Amino acid sequence: MTLQELKYIIAVAESRHFGRAAERCFVSQPTLSGQIKKLEEELGVVIFERTNRSVEITPVGEAILAHARQIMEQADTIQQLAQAQQDPLAGPLRIGAIPTLSPYLMPLILLPLTRQHPQMKLVLSEELTDTLLERLRNHEIDAALLATPVSEGELDSLALFDEPFWIAYPRNHPFYEKEKITRRDLDKENLLLLAEGHCLARQAMEVCHIRERQRQGEMADLRASSLETLLQLVGAGFGCTLVPALAMRGSWTTDSGVVAQPLALPDASRRVSLVFRHSYPRQRALRAFAEVMLDNLPNTVQLVDPGRRAKKKTGRKQ
Amino acid sequence: MTLQELKYIIAVAESRHFGRAAERCFVSQPTLSGQIKKLEEELGVVIFERTNRSVEITPVGEAILAHARQIMEQADTIQQLAQAQQDPLAGPLRIGAIPTLSPYLMPLILLPLTRQHPQMKLVLSEELTDTLLERLRNHEIDAALLATPVSEGELDSLALFDEPFWIAYPRNHPFYEKEKITRRDLDKENLLLLAEGHCLARQAMEVCHIRERQRQGEMADLRASSLETLLQLVGAGFGCTLVPALAMRGSWTTDSGVVAQPLALPDASRRVSLVFRHSYPRQRALRAFAEVMLDNLPNTVQLVDPGRRAKKKTGRKQ
DNA sequence: TTATATCGATAGAGAAAACCGATAGAAATA
């Protein structure tokens, strides 16, 4: 049995004429006759009772026809499903992001995204890097916004931007007087860190040349579970900390006694990338998503493609 | 899209392994890979996301799969429909019969039929010859029991038996004294006839050498609408009439003052045949039906195949 | 009755496809 054969019997049943049915199916009449005969032989059933001047469907034929119509309907639905999917942006895109990035980046891009790609739907999740990588491998999410590099064989990543780390300290702190804060300044400080598992904690230690062991002894009991908590701790005078630039776009200085200022260190930043499975089929959708992100980032971050901002402006003028 | 391709994606989805799926479909792995790739290209959609060590179905693939399963289910149903139909006796057989035959023949065969072919279902109808022929042409019935010959190009007929005409007359009629009734006797009689349209009326006139015109003038007002009525008229003394042998198997003589006796005329009979469309596909079912009929006829009729009764008896002894 | 037209079935040839075995290529495992 073939979908084609079912199409043929539907055509014959509706036109009650082999010639016209063949025409409707864009095949010759012998082709159609042959195929129907083949189907009838395969099923061992006569579907059409035909003489030279009449084609009538048998009772079994009628029953078969009903199912054939349903099959063709289902097949149509499959075609339509595929068609709807053709727009690579359509269909929900499941994106995960790390907690030190998601709450500050997503608000910047959600509105522009719905403006530029109204058909695109996002399903967001916020998890630690390791969890995101596992969900990525399990096909539970389509892509993740991470601080890279991450070592994963079957994952590809698209580098988006470098996000500098700022130093946050209480207003009564000596840093408040300084214009430039160097690494030597940092070495003397009590650096507050995020809880285990946050990549930002490890990166902050690297920037400040703090070794794991040294840290553990010192202040294992003072690790915050979120950036917001961390800044509360800073405001309460427990120390200072490194925060990613995007988290500092509010008016933290005036509100809570916490001052943030850029670090005068060349490598005090993290590279944010969009990570996805090497075999992921809708990479065009991901790229469109990334484009919108890059077009809506503040100047506090440096795009990996430095020519991008210029391009964007000239693009708008044309 | 092909039913085969849908089978393939179902197999891959269920085994999550191209090699094993191919094995399950009795094809080689390259064949299956190629077919799935072709389907994906045709739909413009990736159904399976595959790496060297994992095969995962995409969300669209999942949706397509659901419909594919429904399609295969419908296809299975078609196969089963055809299978059930394979028994040519199964499925209702729509049989029409003329009114002068049906009430006397059918009671003889219904019981033996259900005994011999329990799966066979009959749908009976009783109409005049012309109506039956038209319903036959319109595919509203599958076969008709008629007095033949009937001139119809696209119809075939299977001759069953010759049913003699008997003469029925009131008990006080001079025929009661006679042992043999010849055509010369008939000529003098007032012959009652069935209403227009009954083939029996025409046949009776032919047997008695009555011409149409002559008849019309004489007794246009005395034509019965059924054999029962006709016999009532005979009993009431309005004349005598010809009745087919099967209608005379009861005890008419004693009950109603009507006497029936065979005619001593060689051609005073009608040939009863099973008539069906030349293109009718279930002729084996008809033949089985005819066999049961022939095996259960009384000796008052002559089978067309004279060796039949003997065969039947020897058959039972073995 | 004889020509003409219509319709489905059939025959033979050509084109398309499905399929297979062998093998490449990539990744994990030993």
Next chain:
DNA sequence: TATTTCTATCGGTTTTCTCTATCGATATAA
């Protein structure tokens, strides 16, 4: 590094589908 395990790819073969041309039967028209 060698081996194993997968899927993808490559030629070549076989099957199937499709075509044109034609037959045979029937109905219509002359």
